[in-house]
Amino acid sequence: MKKLQKKICDEGIVLSDSVLKVDSFINHQMDPKLMFEIGQEFVQRFEGKSITKVLTIESSGIAPAIMAALQLEVPLIFARKKKSLTLKDNVYTSKVYSFTKQEENEITVSKEFLEPNDKVLVIDDFLANGQAALGLIEIIKQANAEVSGIGIVIEKSFQNGGDKLRNLGYQVESLAQVSSLKNGEVQFLSQKLEEVTA
């Protein structure tokens, strides 16, 4: 998605070889129009999948996920990182380790919102080691529902999450694939491909 790549180039801040900060349009301040277009792009990429639910994790996944859900005309569920006081025991859970935050969260989804006939699109803001996506897939499996695919805003292709998920047979659609953050510069996978085919 060209517009997203441009935004990453213009506003993304490379904090290290593995950390890209996109606080000005995704992770802290959000650009609602871009989020709407991201939702639109996901809908196109998963066309024909008869999706019945969108599933994400709080907090940064919610905006792109609700924009996809709005255009798919299906409900969005966001997995919680902490058990809510109003969320009783009737939940699916899985463990997700965040390398960025250096902590393990137990994520929970209430059993009443996922059913065996659901076809679920997983959406998240970042894909790095794949822990969050695998946690969400684990929950979808616990519900005996189907994973329709995984939609990611920014994939760090130099980490192994994307490979893991694709090797498991899932359709993974990443709107921007960052192949390197070395020397403070953002490189995209498509740039490399263009260079190869040039």
Place this chain on the structure above:
Amino acid sequence: MKKLQKKICDEGIVLSDSVLKVDSFINHQMDPKLMFEIGQEFVQRFEGKSITKVLTIESSGIAPAIMAALQLEVPLIFARKKKSLTLKDNVYTSKVYSFTKQEENEITVSKEFLEPNDKVLVIDDFLANGQAALGLIEIIKQANAEVSGIGIVIEKSFQNGGDKLRNLGYQVESLAQVSSLKNGEVQFLSQKLEEVTA
């Protein structure tokens, strides 16, 4: 907002005299179309306010806030409850006590996203004791920006947050005002008014 009131009547679960669970369409599963209409309603209620930013707190505020921001064509900022590893010291902070979760969170907003000439609409899912809204207002004041108003999806009018904010002179627009949860029943303020004027 009639549609929201109907949804609360149909799907809201009264857990106690003070706790209303709306996990099926706001706090865990979300109804994207309803969220879009909630955003639309906020835009109408704050018409002419020349809003430049929408501000909310993660997580449940993000969906209604981004739908308002989308239609206002302005950025959304969500305050964080935990300091991010990529969020350095250049932040505004305030303390917010959550009675529901029985914990105090320090909320933070990066200084780079709020400026003195900003007119900021505060959006949140619930208004009870007003702690979250007051925390967000405190941050807007630290930035020397202007509070354009406070948009709330569900106000528990039997708690004192709404009065506090209105007494401070803010325009508070709550799309559903719950006046009582006694005896397991949801009563709305407008119902009372209708009864009074009937």
